[in-house]
Amino acid sequence: MLYVEVTIDKKKKLPAGAASALAVELNKRLQRKFPDVEATVRLAGMDGLSVRNGTPAEREMIEEILQETWESADDWFEP
Secondary structure (H helix, E strand, C coil): CEEEEEEEECCCCCCCCHHHHHHHHHHHHHHHHCCCEEEEEEEECCCEEEEECCCHHHHHHHHHHHHHHHHCHHHHCCC
16 A cells, blocks of 8 residues: 655635545555555645655655645636
């Protein structure tokens, strides 16, 4: 099982429901390449990405998917 945790700096002013919507969309996108992935998104003291049980190449792919997901928020997030 591959575990992914995304932390978003709680000082950032995100719309209500943004973190949970990101978690749903990110899981959808990640599961296309990694069927055994579990991704969580939470607010924390700083931005971060943690990947457990993954290789450096998998982490790089996950970073790219996260970046694409974040940049396309206008397509999938409705506040």
